[in-house]
Each structure stands twice: as structure tokens, then as C-alpha cells.
Amino acid sequence: MLAQRKPGILNRFYLIEIVRGLWITLRNFLFHEKVTLQFPEQRRDYSPRYRGQHYIKTVNEVENCTACMLCPTVCPAECIHIVAGEREDKEKYPIKFEIDILRCCFCGMCEEACPKDAIKLSNIYEMSQEHREVYTKDFLLEQRGNKK
């Protein structure tokens, strides 16, 4: 059952309520803190767990990745393409490491699956492009992330 409201005679006249409403909007207009974030100058801080643009962690300018193929296996969007190769010291490494970023759904499962702490998702969220982008190995090796 709906609650029956019985406004008093003054409330039914509405004018006093309208004046109060006007005062509320004026107060907001003059004094209230504005919530707008002026984007290019101010940026919102996201949590460290935010899943943004990918990168591959390097140690002494050598990538951690050993091309174990766990991340393309676990990737639900099938957007990671790795061609494995052999280094001179018999170490396995990715010759080609590409992420088709248009297909990526930023689930972060590659990051979870990686045993070598190589592929990571950074906090960068400005990823708009004017053409269809495939992240190459050179691009991914830039250490633009904020994760340790």
C-alpha cells in the first residue's frame, strides 16, 4: 500500500517549497565542490590491480618471457601470438610476440598464467588509436608499466 502523504496547506501552496529548492540549487551553484576531473591535466588514480595496456617485463634489458606458450593457451580471446626461438645460450625466447589488442578483453588471465612474471597489464588506460593496432614485441618491451 502506498503511504498516504498529507501535505499541509503551506506545502500544497508549493511556493515556499520552490523557494527552498531555489536556495538548494543556488547553494550548489555557488559553494558546492565541483566533481569534474579535468582530464588531460588531472588524472584519476586507479587501483594497482587495474588491467590496462600490456607490457613484458625485462631484467637487464632481457625479457623475462621464455615462450612457454601458457598465455596464448589460457587467453580466451586468442589474441596472443608467439613464435618461439632459441638463444645462443640454448635459452628459449620469443622471436615474435604479438598481441592483437582489438581482440583482447583485458581479463588478465595471461598475467595470472605467466610463470616467469613476464607479461603484465599496466595502469595505462588511454589506448585509443586511429588504426587497428597489433602490439609487437618491440612495443611490448618498453617498460611503461607501474608494477614492480
Add this chain to the structure above:
Amino acid sequence: MTPEISFMLIKVAIVLTGLLAVVPIMLFVERRGSALIQNRLGPNRMGPFGMFQAACDVLKFIFKEDSTPTHVNKFYYTIAPWLVVIPAFMTFAVIPFAGSLSMDGNHFNFQVANLDVGVLYCFAIASLGVYGIIMAGWASNNKYSLLGSLRSSAQMISYELTLGLSIVGLMMIFQSVRLGDIAAAQGETLFTVAGFNVPKWGIFIQPVGFLLFLISVFAETNRLPFDLPEGESELIAGYHLEYGSMKFALFMMGEFINMSVASALIATLFFGGWQLLPGLAWVVQQVANITQVDVLLVTVLFQGVSFVIKVAFFMWFFVWVRWTLPRFRFDQLMNLGWKVLFPLGLVNLFVTGILIYKGVL
């Protein structure tokens, strides 16, 4: 060219440019004002405080493709925006924006046309504006547009009654319908409180009339809370749904100019028109003393300034109310118009008549 004709042309130029300048200013005020009321910042990138945003908006409107839908009646579709804008401009002709000035045997009247019908002319021309809206809705061949214009016509007819009725009391008191006379008569002192002269402004002698006029003027200009002809949530955009680019901009212009005319009417009828604001008389004296200019000239200048301040306040009030009150439902609108405002107007008239008969007013 005789001085009369050149002075007349100057007045026309002042009014036209003033009204055209109102549009970008109100665009800016509306956008930033609404943003600040909603705790946002609004457009603040173009120029100081985002002031050039309005210019950008106007440029955008000008350079947009002016397309005509294929299903419309071309003639009425094209003519409708003009029928909204032109009456809006015409209405301002009888509004005095400063007092009269006698210099060197010439008499200057700061009013484009001092018609004997005065404020009645305002209402007559303002009600022509509804034809543009009905035409726009009908010619658009779209059910939402038609519904919007139907609502608009019903609303305008209902509220025009109250609009006219609310100022009859004022006409009875000032014994004139000429806006110049009404504005001049409001300079008298009504009573004195503690050395402060309360002027005989319309709001003090006709408070109920003022309220009725204010409410009906909101309905007349199709502004929120009475913007049913547009009704974004249910009618998309109402009568200007099928319009784009400059044709739509003309509707916007018509709305803003109607607002300024309505504000000017409120100021003239109820707030003393060009009468100096309290305290400005002292400023006028000081300025005249310092600059050694004729006091009459300075007075006329400051009268114009007072008028602009009053109008500007009511323009802001229109924006302020828009972001405070939600829209009325159509039956609520009709109830308010016919069952509350109209009888109240009649009672106000009756009481005013009795008071005048008794010699109180």
C-alpha cells in the same frame, strides 16, 4: 536625414544588436550555469571561463549541413523557424530601455515605438509565436512534432488568459497601457520606511499579479517547468525534432529572445523598468560631478544600466528555475492554468478594483 529618423535608426540598431547579443550570452550562461548547479564545471576550455564556447556553437550551427527531410511540407517547414524568431524580435519594440531625455529642444524617447496599445501589442505579437511552433510541428509530418506543437498551442492559449489578466490590475492602478507611462509612474514613492523610500514598483502594489505573471510567462516562453512542447523524455524534442543546423538554431534563438522579452516585461511592469536601482542615484551624482557631463545624460545612461541589470537577473532566474524544478505533467499544467491561476487572477482583479474604489491604491 532628420535627427528624429537617425535617432530612431540608432534605437533600432541598439535593440537589434542587444537582442542578438543575448543569444550567445545566454548559451554560455545556460551551459555553465546548469553545469555549476549540477556540481560540474561545464565547457571551460574556449577562452576565459569558456566564454567563446558559444561562438563555437554558433559556428558549428552555421557550417552544418542544412538538410530537409523528404517527408516534410517544404514551404511551411522552411517558414516556421522565421515565424518563431521574427515576432520575438518585434515584441521588444514597445519596451522602454531608458527614460526620456529633453536636450536642446529635442525630445528623445528611449523606446523604439511608443504605441498607445503598449503592452497589448506585446501580447498580440507574442501570441503570433505559437503559429511558428504549430507550423513546425505540422509541416514536420512526424507524430512527436505534432504532439509537441499541439501541447504548445493548448498551453499558450490557457496561459495567455492568465498573462493578460494578471496585469489588468496594474493597468487599472497606473491608468495606462503604455509601457513608458507605466515605467515612469513606478518612480513615485509608495511609502517611506526608516528614511528609505520604497518605490511604487509593480511588485509592491500587485504581488499576486506579479506571481501570476511570472508563472504564466514561464509557460508562454516554453521554458521549464512548462517545456511540454519539447518534452525531451516523452517527445524527444517536440516541435523542432525534424530541424537541424541553422533552422534549429533559429528556434533556439527564438526561445532565448522570447526569454529576454519576457524578462524585460517583468522588469518593466513589476520592477520599475528603467527606474534607477536603489543607490544608483548617488552614483549618478558622483559620476556627473567627476566627469562634468550633463546630469541628465548620465542619468539616462544609468537608467539603461539599471534596466539591463534587472533584465539580466530575470534571464538568470529563467535558467535557475530550469535547473531547479522538474517538468509538469500535462494535466497538472492544465489544472494549474485553469483551476488555480485563472480564478486567482480574477480574485486579484476584484480585490484591486475594490481597493482602488476605496482609494487605498
